[in-house]
Amino acid sequence: MNALLLAVPALRMAPPVMQMTGAPVGSAPVTGYQGSVVPTGRGPAVTDTAILVQGGSLRTWSYRSPAVEQVQVVLSTEGRPLDADIELWHGPDNTPVKMRVYVENGQLRPFSAVIETPRGPNTVAIRNIGQIEFPIAANVVADNVDNPSADCLSSSTTIQGGALRTYPFDPSVDSVQVLLRTDGRPLNARIELLQGPNNNKQVIELYTEDGRDRPFFCLLETPGSGNVVRVVNTAPVEFPMTCSVVPHSINPEMSTGAVLGGDVVIGGDVGW
Incomplete structure (x- = not known):
């Protein structure tokens, strides 16, 4: 009996073939958009360096190069109030610059300030201390500083x-x-x-x-x-x-005179 089993050649099964879910067996592989996103016809995407900081959250920008000697911080909203804390971190437990910023309308009056960052590395930390309903668009740049x-x-x-x-x-x-x-x-x-x-x-x-x-x-x-x-x-x-x-x-088209129902000019001449 043992001799008969040894004489029979071993039967080997075919190796398993991996198939994609939903693809019919034996179909040709899909080509043309492998490794990329299929365009939707909406045109090129617009790149925006501003980061949305939600209410109660913190975002940081780090600059390790000592060649970065100053950065510009720009904060804005969609017309809602802006309330934020801005800090400059230089080393462990060292905060040489602190500021608290409040703006009534972050769209009409965006906040823009330049922070000196000598002797890197430096980190700029922006915390939105407003409520969750008041997000802030924050942007920190090191080139083209005012x-x-x-x-x-x-x-x-x-x-x-x-x-x-x-x-x-x-x-x-x-x-x-x-x-x-x-x-x-x-x-x-x-x-x-x-x-x-x-x-x-x-x-x-x-x-x-x-x-x-x-x-x-x-x-x-x-x-x-x-x-x-x-x-x-x-x-x-x-x-x-x-x-x-x-x-x-300066806007030269802006009128500097008194407007009916507006500001009152004290001591101004009255025309009859």
Whole structure:
């Protein structure tokens, strides 16, 4: 019996063949769109570097190269309020720059500021401290950064600790430049954009550990009339700072006169 079994050659089955689900057996493989997305005919996709930061979440941008000496932070919304914390992390447990930003309308007045980042690596952290219904579009770039103009660098005034300065602007001014510096001491300031009595359209609470090594520069959008920029030095009297607030862009088509039902010009001539 054993001899008979050894004499019979072993039967081998055919190797298994892997088949795709839903494809008929023996059909030719599908070619033409392997490894890519089938176009839908909607045209090329538009690339946007802005990142959506939901309410209560945190996003970071890291720059390891020491060649990146400054970055520009741009925050905006779809017309809803904007409330965010921005920090610069330089090493473990070292935060040389902090700011709290509030904007009433992030679409009409987007926030734009330049943060100095010497001696990398550096990380910019943006936290949306608003509710979940108020997302923020955040963008941090290291190239094509806005710089203060020559007029902004030359027209600076000193603000002592605890003092404040106000800068009213004409309705034709669409945006202004704000530059704050110190002689190497810490910088603590509050920047407010007012449009009407105690009507804050934008508020920035700022801290910088070295106002000469890390000065603060930002652009404030000032649409409409009655815009006033108020800068408060919230540091003690031993920490003065220099401030410069000048127009950035001007709309010559904007009327500067009084409008019926609008602003009232005190002491203006009355035409009969």
